Amino acid sequence: MDKKSNQAIESIDPRITRAKIQTGNKTDMEGLAHFQTFEVFHQNKRGAQHKHVGIVHAPNPDMALLYAKEQYARREVTANIWVVPSSCVSATEYSDDDIFTTAPKKLYRNPATYKVMDRINAFKERGSKPTDKV
Amino acid sequence: MNSIEALKELLYKMADDQLIIGHRNSEWTGLGPILEEDIAFSSMAQDKVGQSEHLYNLLHQLGEADADTVAFTRNAGQFHSSKFVELPIGDYSFSLMRHFLFDFAEYLRFESLRESAYEPLAQVAKKFFGEIKYHTMHANTWVNQLGKGNEESHRKMQDSLNYAWNYALGIFEPGPAEKILIDENIFIGEENLQKRWLDVITPLIKNSGLSIPSTDKWKPVYGGRNGNHTEHLQPLLEEMTEVYSIDPSADW
Numbered sequence: 442m443d444k445k446s447n448q449a450i451e452s453i454d455p456r457i458t459r460a461k462i463q464t465g466n467k468t469d470m471e472g473l474a475h476f477q478t479f480e481v482f483h484q485n486k487r488g489a490q491h492k493h494v495g496i497v498h499a500p501n502p503d504m505a506l507l508y509a510k511e512q513y514a515r516r517e518v519t520a521n522i523w524v525v526p527s528s529c530v531s532a533t534e535y536s537d538d539d540i541f542t543t544a545p546k547k548l549y550r551n552p553a554t555y556k557v558m559d560r561i562n563a564f565k566e567r568g569s570k571p572t573d574k575v
Numbered sequence: 576m577n578s579i580e581a582l583k584e585l586l587y588k589m590a591d592d593q594l595i596i597g598h599r600n601s602e603w604t605g606l607g608p609i610l611e612e613d614i615a616f617s618s619m620a621q622d623k624v625g626q627s628e629h630l631y632n633l634l635h636q637l638g639e640a641d642a643d644t645v646a647f648t649r650n651a652g653q654f655h656s657s658k659f660v661e662l663p664i665g666d667y668s669f670s671l672m673r674h675f676l677f678d679f680a681e682y683l684r685f686e687s688l689r690e691s692a693y694e695p696l697a698q699v700a701k702k703f704f705g706e707i708k709y710h711t712m713h714a715n716t717w718v719n720q721l722g723k724g725n726e727e728s729h730r731k732m733q734d735s736l737n738y739a740w741n742y743a744l745g746i747f748e749p750g751p752a753e754k755i756l757i758d759e760n761i762f763i764g765e766e767n768l769q770k771r772w773l774d775v776i777t778p779l780i781k782n783s784g785l786s787i788p789s790t791d792k793w794k795p796v797y798g799g800r801n802g803n804h805t806e807h808l809q810p811l812l813e814e815m816t817e818v819y820s821i822d823p824s825a826d827w
Contacts, residue, residue: 455814456602476609497611503716508611510709511618 479505480530481513482523491523502526578759581752582693583637584655585762588750588800589684590630591656594646595808596677597623598815602664615713619674622706629699636695647819651808657799659742661808668721668731669739675714676743676776682711683771692760715779722783733785740788744769744795 449461476498482491494513499505505524514522533540543550576584600620607613631642639645659677664670685707688700721728747769756762763771780787798804818825 456604456606459602460606462606498609499611500720504720507713507716508615511615512611515618 476500478527479509479524480527481505481509482525483513483517483519484521484523485518486520489520491521496527497524499524576751576755578755578761579637581755581759582696582761583634583639584750584752585756586630586634586637586696588655588657590627590634590645591654592660592677592681592746593623593627593630595654595656595811596660596673597621597627598811599660599662599664600670600674603667603670608667616670616674619710619713622703622710626699626703626706629703633695633699643819647816647823649812651804651812652802654802654804654808654812655800656804656808657742657745657748658796658805659739659745659799661799661805661811662742663807665735666731668728669735671714671717671721672732672735672739673743674710675718676739677746678707678710678714679776679779680743680746680768680772682707683775684768687763687768687771690760691762696761718779718785719783722780722785729784732783736780736785737788740792741794742796744793745797745799747772748795748797748800750800 448464450457450464452458477500478496478498479502480496481494483494484491497505497508497512499508502524506522509522509524510519513519597620600616600623604613604617604620607616627646628642631639631645634645635641640648659673662669662673682704685700685704689697689704691697691700718732721732723729747765749765753764753766757764757767777787813820
């Protein structure tokens with residue numbers, strides 16, 4: 442290693458200078474080999490679905506939960522958090538994404554196309570009682 | 576000493592502890608061991624400064640100067656923080672151990688203050704209890720992880736515990752206000768708090784594979800509550816107040 446790459450960083454930020462960081466030091470990351478990624482799922486209230494929000498790096502689930510809280514729940518209303526090792530996720534291949542194509546004539550499978558939603562919404566707007574005729 | 580003076584003594588030492596350790600721990604921002612930890616530790620440091628502001632506001636309601644003035648215009652000799660919180664951040668094992676020892680004390684302090692007869696303080700204690708609880712979870716998870724990690728991590732944590740111990744005992748330095756605070760149900764008192772703290776942390780430290788120094792070595796480092804500090808506090812204050820000293824009206 443040449444002399445220049447081994448100097449401590451001098452900064453206008455006194456904290457940086459105090460930390461005596463060597464400019465040539467690139468070995469720090471090697472110690473992180475035992476870290477893995479965890480998928481983070483966030484629930485905003487009890488009973489609601491947990492929704493996938495991102496990942497964190499951590500050496501174990503306990504630490505992953507600590508980090509998930511800071512990164513995904515600090516500014517969100519939160520009831521609960523799950524973390525799951527990314528290695529536990531099984532996924533389809535993008536090259537097989539044609540399996541998800543739905544033929545146009547099978548759109549009846551999509552519940553959003555049901556006409557009954559209009560009547561349900563109208564029922565809700567009227568604030569009617571369950572015994573009302575729809 | 577009347578009960579208002581006693582209350583001020585309690586609020587000043589709590590607020591000053593929070594401000595100084597918050598500033599100290601913020602020195603890790605950008606330098607944390609990994610990104611996620613950097614974010615978590617910085618957030619907690621910010622929490623501490625926020626908590627100190629709420630406590631300074633309570634002091635302001637009792638006739639003291641406003642939070643910024645109190646935080647930024649005093650010299651080391653006017654601070655009531657324990658010597659423990661002003662010690663330099665050291666290496667990460669020391670910062671984590673201090674975080675563990677200090678935050679469990681704060682957690683138990685706030686837990687008891689939720690029942691304080693001084694209602695504004697009870698409100699602040701309830702408001703921040705969850706925040707501090709997370710701090711203790713973070714601290715305990717790390718101490719456990721590194722205490723039981725490999726030989727090097729265990730040694731560093733044990734060395735840090737040995738070094739930190741007598742300073743940590745200094746958190747519970749008794750003051751002239753103790754009796755009034757206890758009699759008026761404002762606070763359980765430092766002696767009681769220390770007992771609760773030992774009951775909670777002793778099994779946690781043991782469970783992390785670490786050992787508390789034997790009682791014959793216990794020599795609490797007092798003085799901070801009376802404005803006697805180590806040489807480390809004044810430089811910290813000068814760094815913390817640099818912007819304020821140049822322009823007291825600066826907004827950021």
